[in-house]
Amino acid sequence: MFENDFPLLSTASLVALIMHKAGSGPVTLESCETALAALFQQANETPGLPPEELRERLAGHLADLQTARILEPAPDGGWQLTRRGRRALEQHPEGLDQTDLARYPEFAAHLRDTAHKPCGMDPRGAHFDEGYLACLNGLPFTANPYAFDNADHQAWENGWTEAQEEREQEPPR
Missing domain, CATH: 1.10.10 (Arc Repressor Mutant, subunit A)
Structure with a gap:
């Protein structure tokens, strides 16, 4: 335990x-x-x-x-x-x-x-979504618009990475 x-x-x-x-x-x-x-x-x-x-x-x-x-x-x-x-x-x-x-x-x-109502737990959800969409739209990881040393940067990066991982798991067409 x-x-x-x-x-x-x-x-x-x-x-x-x-x-x-x-x-x-x-x-x-x-x-x-x-x-x-x-x-x-x-x-x-x-x-x-x-x-x-x-x-x-x-x-x-x-x-x-x-x-x-x-x-x-x-x-x-x-x-x-x-x-x-x-x-x-x-x-x-x-x-x-x-x-x-x-x-x-x-x-x-x-x-x-x-399910889709904001619960206030993640104030940076929009930055995550931005990063996610950036990846789906073909923008590189380096396109993160936020300063490296803040939470907005990390949220954007997490979104981009999530989209990339989902892309890699998709079966080839």
Whole structure:
């Protein structure tokens, strides 16, 4: 196991925890947090992440499960398993990951709807795209218009290199 690898925090493990807990009645974010804390205590481990990040992960998985219609709002608050959720729990007692969830049409549609929206993680995506297009248009690697010692240069270079690698992998025509 790697130093920062916590199997109990994998997507499948957290989703399994939520689904098993929901299998015996409605769940809330708080009840999932309590169940996760109990698992860590039983394993004599610590999560290795701040409580806010654990809460955020669980909340994200609850939202994903609702999007996939595995969970639905419970009448008294929280979430409960749907009929689809009960089947999913029977078929995947070890949990589901994003690949599994993508098999559900509602979740796949959600991924398509959110896939191309900027997430703010890479402020230099446009420079990457510039480099990528430069390669496709036949410009040489040396055509990078940005100063060598900055991140814009690197982003352009990464885009150009990505396009070049894809070209090399294409079967000859």
